[in-house]
Amino acid sequence: MNKVFENADQALFDVQSHQTLMLGGFGLCGIPENCIATLAGSKLEGLTCISNNAGVDDFGIGLMLQRKQVKKMIASYVGENAEFERQLLSGELEVELIPQGSLAERCRAGGAGIPAFYTPAGFGTEVQGQKEVRWFNGKPHILEHALRADFAFVKAWKGDHEGNLIFKGTAKNFNPVMAMAGKITVVEVEELYPAGALSANEIHLPGVFVQRIFQGENYEKRIEKRTVRQA
Template structure:
């Protein structure tokens, strides 16, 4: 059995450089690779392109990279919770590519599958389709979207083993699995790392073949993005 484990987040991030393109899993603040993001901040990596469903909040998640102006371009679907993101986008300090959420997921899946491009009806007739090839299928117009090209995919799972097999929990499954294997190198941080063979094969969401490095993270905050409470009677 090939072991994919590395000692810690610093070893897991070896080889990252300025100007690279990173995929970062998660949905809202759920299932984001917190330890890896902190390491990117510590290393002060500059001029990076980040592919993620959202951009975190002002003081957490990718918001930490935005705060230090480390992101050159953001490719995402939902960015409504980050005031600093809005400021940098409107001022022209950061390039932004907004992508329909399903298209974002499929561009990750296409990269993992080795499919260079695909057609989707999402975005036809809007700014999303500007400059892109369009084609008619069965009387309906479609937009050609290209697979992402990323140097690293950074994902976060609930549990994993030394061979890189992963199990996600709840909403963390929205984008993390799609990004596994979609970058040249996929790094997984997990809350619990177990020896190979301990995970039930029927419960594994992503097989280890898609993972190059895995480590056990620490100190997860697990924030609530929008806290809603009911008034007491």
């Protein structure tokens, strides 16, 4: 199976409107910039996007929100995007907010074949809703269902032609678990190597979870907020 594609345009050739997409990254760290740019430049609509955050107004998933491509956001942190806020308050966008740990575990469970799990996070809040509650060790837990997606778009630091991946720093927060949970996982990497060139001891995610991979380009790697000490 040849997993290597030339670029994002080729790798995303069969993404369709009204599908569910996972987009890795943490804030603006480790987001699949090339994949998002291709999605934002397409005519796709009615998408359900699962991501830790919704980008900012002019970058990341914010580009897709500007173009009204997203029907529903499933996320844990959305505080840096004014357009997201406007669409939410106006009723244009359906939103499911999930505690960050629960979001990561729901993705991991989806990739591991675990249909659901119980967690104390969110009990007694709006997150609980009508979810089933059971008690374990004297504490109430709510039932959370695993998340899967038609496509998972992932950014890694290094990868090889078989899809074995190495992540750097904060990019490990959501990219690996989302890579596991996509029916088709598309990975963009900064450095692409022939199979066998990467040390097996350094691999964070094996290529069995990856269907497509390409070497990205022109990464901005923006920082949402930069805080420095006063001189």
